[in-house]
Amino acid sequence: xxxxxxxxxxxxxxxxxxxxxxxxxxxxxxxxxxxxxxxxxxxxxxxxxxxxxxxxxxxxxxxxxxxxxxxxxxxxxxxxxxxxxxxxxxxxxxxxxxxxxxxxxxxxxxxxxxxxxxxxxxxxxxxxxxxxxxxxxxxxxxxxxxxxxxxxxxxxxxxxxxxxxxxxxxxxxxxxxxxxxxxxxxxxxxxxxxxxxxxxxxxxxxxxxxxxxxxxxxxxxxxxxxxxxxxxxxxxxxxxxxxxxxxxxxxxxxxxxxxxxxxxxxxxxxxxxxxxxxxxxxxxxxxxxxxxxxxxxxxxxxxxxxxxxxxxxxxxxxxxxxxxxxxxxxxxxxxxx
Amino acid sequence: xxxxxxxxxxxxxxxxxxxxxxxxxxxxxxxxxxxxxxxxxxxxxxxxxxxxxxxxxxxxxxxxxxxxxxxxxxxxxxxxxxxxxxxxxxxxxxxxxxxxxxxxxxxxxxxxxxxxxxxxxxxxxxxxxxxxxxxxxxxxxxxxxxxxxxxxxxxxxxxxxxxxxxxxxxxxxxxxxxxxxxxxxxxxxxxxxxxxxxxxxxxxxxxxxxxxxxxxxxxxxxxxxxxxxxxxxxxxxxxxxxxxxxxxxxxxxxxxxxxxxxxxxxxxxxxxxxxxxxxxxxxxxxxxxxxxxxxxxxxxxxxxxxxxxxxxxxxxxxxxxxxxxxxxxxxxxxxxxxxxxxxxxxxxxxxxxxxxxxxxxxxxxxxxxxxxxxxxxxxxxxxxxxxxxxxxxxxxxxxxxxxxxxxxxxxxxxxxxxxxxxxxxxxxxxxxxxxxxxxxxxxxxxxxxxxxxxxxxxxxxxxxxxxxxxxxxxxxxxxxxxxxxxxxxxxxxxxxxxxxxxxxxxxxxxxxxxxxxxxxxx
Amino acid sequence: xxxxxxxxxxxxxxxxxxxxxxxxxxxxxxxxxxxxxxxxxxxxxxxxxxxxxxxxxxxxxxxxxxxxxxxxxxxxx
Numbered sequence: 001x002x003x004x005x006x007x008x009x010x011x012x013x014x015x016x017x018x019x020x021x022x023x024x025x026x027x028x029x030x031x032x033x034x035x036x037x038x039x040x041x042x043x044x045x046x047x048x049x050x051x052x053x054x055x056x057x058x059x060x061x062x063x064x065x066x067x068x069x070x071x072x073x074x075x076x077x078x079x080x081x082x083x084x085x086x087x088x089x090x091x092x093x094x095x096x097x098x099x100x101x102x103x104x105x106x107x108x109x110x111x112x113x114x115x116x117x118x119x120x121x122x123x124x125x126x127x128x129x130x131x132x133x134x135x136x137x138x139x140x141x142x143x144x145x146x147x148x149x150x151x152x153x154x155x156x157x158x159x160x161x162x163x164x165x166x167x168x169x170x171x172x173x174x175x176x177x178x179x180x181x182x183x184x185x186x187x188x189x190x191x192x193x194x195x196x197x198x199x200x201x202x203x204x205x206x207x208x209x210x211x212x213x214x215x216x217x218x219x220x221x222x223x224x225x226x227x228x229x230x231x232x233x234x235x236x237x238x239x240x241x242x243x244x245x246x247x248x249x250x251x252x253x254x255x256x257x258x259x260x261x262x263x264x265x266x267x268x269x270x271x272x273x274x275x276x277x278x279x280x281x282x283x284x285x286x287x288x289x290x291x292x293x294x295x296x297x298x299x300x301x302x303x304x305x306x307x308x309x310x311x312x313x314x315x316x317x318x319x320x321x322x323x324x325x326x327x328x329x330x331x332x333x334x335x336x337x
Numbered sequence: 338x339x340x341x342x343x344x345x346x347x348x349x350x351x352x353x354x355x356x357x358x359x360x361x362x363x364x365x366x367x368x369x370x371x372x373x374x375x376x377x378x379x380x381x382x383x384x385x386x387x388x389x390x391x392x393x394x395x396x397x398x399x400x401x402x403x404x405x406x407x408x409x410x411x412x413x414x415x416x417x418x419x420x421x422x423x424x425x426x427x428x429x430x431x432x433x434x435x436x437x438x439x440x441x442x443x444x445x446x447x448x449x450x451x452x453x454x455x456x457x458x459x460x461x462x463x464x465x466x467x468x469x470x471x472x473x474x475x476x477x478x479x480x481x482x483x484x485x486x487x488x489x490x491x492x493x494x495x496x497x498x499x500x501x502x503x504x505x506x507x508x509x510x511x512x513x514x515x516x517x518x519x520x521x522x523x524x525x526x527x528x529x530x531x532x533x534x535x536x537x538x539x540x541x542x543x544x545x546x547x548x549x550x551x552x553x554x555x556x557x558x559x560x561x562x563x564x565x566x567x568x569x570x571x572x573x574x575x576x577x578x579x580x581x582x583x584x585x586x587x588x589x590x591x592x593x594x595x596x597x598x599x600x601x602x603x604x605x606x607x608x609x610x611x612x613x614x615x616x617x618x619x620x621x622x623x624x625x626x627x628x629x630x631x632x633x634x635x636x637x638x639x640x641x642x643x644x645x646x647x648x649x650x651x652x653x654x655x656x657x658x659x660x661x662x663x664x665x666x667x668x669x670x671x672x673x674x675x676x677x678x679x680x681x682x683x684x685x686x687x688x689x690x691x692x693x694x695x696x697x698x699x700x701x702x703x704x705x706x707x708x709x710x711x712x713x714x715x716x717x718x719x720x721x722x723x724x725x726x727x728x729x730x731x732x733x734x735x736x737x738x739x740x741x742x743x744x745x746x747x748x749x750x751x752x753x754x755x756x757x758x759x760x761x762x763x764x765x766x767x768x769x770x771x772x773x774x775x776x777x778x779x780x781x782x783x784x785x786x787x788x789x790x791x792x793x794x795x796x797x798x799x800x801x802x803x804x805x806x807x808x809x810x811x812x813x814x815x816x817x818x819x820x821x822x823x824x825x826x827x828x829x830x831x832x833x834x835x836x837x838x839x840x841x842x843x844x845x846x847x848x849x850x851x852x853x854x855x856x857x858x859x
Numbered sequence: 860x861x862x863x864x865x866x867x868x869x870x871x872x873x874x875x876x877x878x879x880x881x882x883x884x885x886x887x888x889x890x891x892x893x894x895x896x897x898x899x900x901x902x903x904x905x906x907x908x909x910x911x912x913x914x915x916x917x918x919x920x921x922x923x924x925x926x927x928x929x930x931x932x933x934x935x936x
Contacts, residue, residue, distance in 0.1 A: 005545070006545075009545045016829060016832070016833075019829060019833060020833050020836060023833050023837060024837065024840065027837055027840075027841065031841070089847070124850070124851055125851075128344070129342075129343075132343050132344065133343070136343070142837075142840055142841065143840060143846075144846075146840055146841045146842075146843065146845075146846065147846060147848050149791075149841055149842065150789070150791045500912075500913075500914055502914070635892075635893070651913065652913075655913040655916045656913045658897050658900065658901070658916075659900065659904065659911045659912065659913060659916070664901070664904055664905065667901050667905065668905065671905075676872060677875075680872075680873060680898040680901055680902055681894070681898055683901060684894050684897040684898055684901065685894075687897065688894070716894075720894060737889075
């Protein structure tokens with residue numbers, strides 16, 4: 001069988017692209033960080049260091065979640081094992097692919113999907129650009145980790161990567177800075193409803209489907225954010241929640257607000273919470289989880305030894321964090337609280 | 338949809354190429370025109386109407402010019418001598434009138450959409466000096482993408498038809514395709530109708546070799562843009578946008594990096610443009626020829642943005658020089674200042690006009706006037722000091738043939754060009770002067786501004802690679818040709834290496850700012 | 860018809876210390892730069908009362924004194 005010239009050329013192009021793809025995948029592997037500590041912003045990567053199938057509640061979100069929801073708080077109070085997989089600018093596209101990876105090691109009963117990523121995107125990018133960029137990042141690790149060549153040395157290039165690092169705070173990052181804002185109403189009614197961009201919505205539905213396939217229940221949660229959240233966005237998410245039959249808990253709304261005091265509870269003037277705010281949100285969300293879902297108390301159980309030891313470390317460092325944030329907020333309290 | 342964006346490279350270009358290659362030969366221009374209009378509409382939206390109008394005017398006038406010329410050729414030779422002369426004059430006047438209408442329309446479009454805000458501000462500044470209290474409102478609108486490029490190309494088409502060096506296009510879509518052809522509509526080069534129309538209107542068969550060469554050239558352009566230009570941009574932006582904070586070494590490094598950035602970016606963009614056109618078998622004009630091997634600033638401008646210099650030389654400088662008023666001005670100068678000065682003054686007047694045009698083409702603002710004047714002054718100084726230099730150093734003509742003296746000339750030109758770049762990038766004429774003055778103050782802070790040591794290494798190595806490639810080109814070696822003769826594993830290794838280099842060392846992602854093409858805004 | 864002497868006269872008028880043979884390369888060797896060429900053009904136009912169009916300002920018309928002579932003779936026709 002003899003091939004025509006154009007067929008030969010087409011074959012050659014395909015072969016070249018295959019070789020290139022193999023090289024891209026191989027190079028992507030070598031550019032992955034040496035430790036799971038640096039896989040993602042904040043401490044999201046620590047989830048890979050958790051013991052197999054120990055996490056019952058998985059929180060997914062962006063920086064608002066990473067600074068707003070402290071799962072160790074729940075373990076301490078109820079023995080609920082949770083992890084906040086969240087990092088700055090994480091999009092719904094990112095979250096979908098990360099959730100796929102997390103399901104390989106964990107089987108959470110409840111997935112808490114934070115809603116901020118439904119609307120946030122970098123102003124320098126169009127929706128199409130950020131979608132294409134994020135999805136390409138997920139499919140080709142080389143693109144996501146390309147800048148790591150700066151940390152490669154001849155010594156660490158071929159050593160086994162160590163992905164066993166564990167985060168005591170389970171993905172939460174305690175912030176002790178205080179930069180308040182006046183307690184003004186930012187959830188006033190303009191009558192508007194901001195619809196979720198088409199492709200983002202599509203990926204949120206894929207996330208719901210993925211959770212359904214793994215028998216996880218989904219809860220939509222909005223972390224308090226005076227900057228970046230409003231009633232129009234709430235209405236958009238509420239419509240999505242109703243459409244897809246999932247419960248939605250917006251901590252910005254008056255009836256569910258855990259008592260956020262914006263003069264003391266934010267680290268940067270209303271965008272992100274500090275530990276004072278995060279404690280309130282985590283309390284409220286913990287109560288809700290305990291009340292609405294059948295979640296086991298794992299404290300002291302076999303197989304949860306690392307959780308118990310991490311809980312001890314968490315309790316040990318808590319007083320200092322609390323004291324620092326209170327000092328910054330100008331709150332004088334006795335050591336007992 | 339920028340030339341280095343994912344949608345352009347991975348969706349638009351392959352689809353256009355497939356449509357172009359699969360269509361029967363006579364419908365291939367339709368694929369090009371469709372792709373061009375879609376591309377322009379995606380970039381400019383409603384402003385596309387200006388492009389359509391400019392093309393319509395150009396086409397109609399070109400056609401009319403052609404008809405007139407045919408009529409002249411058919412009737413005039415049969416007439417007797419005096420009538421012939423009169424008829425010829427009438428035809429010439431008619432043709433000149435048509436060209437004038439075209440130039441007025443196209444230039445009006447360019448001035449109206451690009452320079453009006455600047456002119457209004459200038460007028461207001463003058464009006465405030467008068468006790469009348471009048472002010473005009475400064476219009477604010479965005480100039481359509483590629484305006485400075487397609488209007489000049491349209492003018493060159495009319496001039497060429499008028500001069501008889503080219504035949505006019507019969508159909509509107511042909512002129513529209515010429516002006517809107519997507520590879521050159523955003524950042525040039527200024528292509529001539531006679532050069533591109535044969536392959537645009539009568540496309541060659543899809544050629545695997547042309548295709549691969551084109552793709553290779555696009556890859557090379559991507560390397561320049563993503564690895565070098567966008568990385569250098571971080572440093573340059575930090576220093577030039579906040580110039581009062583920096584001095585001495587930091588300004589020197591920022592200026593050098595800006596020169597590197599602009600060269601890598603503009604010539605890289607041209608590589609992507611010419612590469613894309615090559616895939617479709619269209620030979621666009623080269624815009625760069627190893628500019629940093631130039632031995633004088635005028636030599637530099639014959640190697641940098643070649644097609645702009647050529648356009649202005651051919652359609653502004655030379656016609657002005659041989660125009661009647663200029664000849665009269667020359668005569669007047671000769672009676673006033675004597676033969677030698679009388680001969681050179683008109684030439685210098687023409688050169689001044691040309692340099693100012695080069696400056697102002699880049700944008701409306703005093704900064705660009707200063708930029709043009711800077712190069713005019715350099716050229717003029719070089720010329721007037723020449724006799725004195727020859728007297729001081731009689732060995733100069735011999736030295737000029739020596740290698741060491743040529744290296745000195747290149748180094749000197751490089752420094753002068755960098756000073757020009759400093760002016761060009763600074764935030765206004767005053768900032769330029771302050772930055773020049775700040776060169777004398779030492780800079781105490783760290784020179785690692787926005788970039789770390791690894792980034793500077795990449796830039797340094799990148800600059801050396803550019804230099805090496807330019808050196809090979811200067812010696813007349815075609816890299817793609819010689820590479821194509823190598824065995825397949827080596828070739829693939831080079832291409833894969835290039836693509837991996839773009840992906841790994843490209844300055845994209847969360848740690849870098851995305852940077853738009855600089856020349857797309859001129 | 861014009862003679863090569865006339866051309867040489869004009870050349871030496873524009874570039875006083877110029878000594879070249881009629882067939883010696885002027886442009887590529889850098890004897891005449893672009894400014895000089897324009898001065899020569901102006902001198903030619905004036906001396907011989909020529910109408911020079913921009914199309915005639917091609918480099919090959921100025922390569923040698925003989926080339927310039929050919930240009931002048933063509934234009935004077």
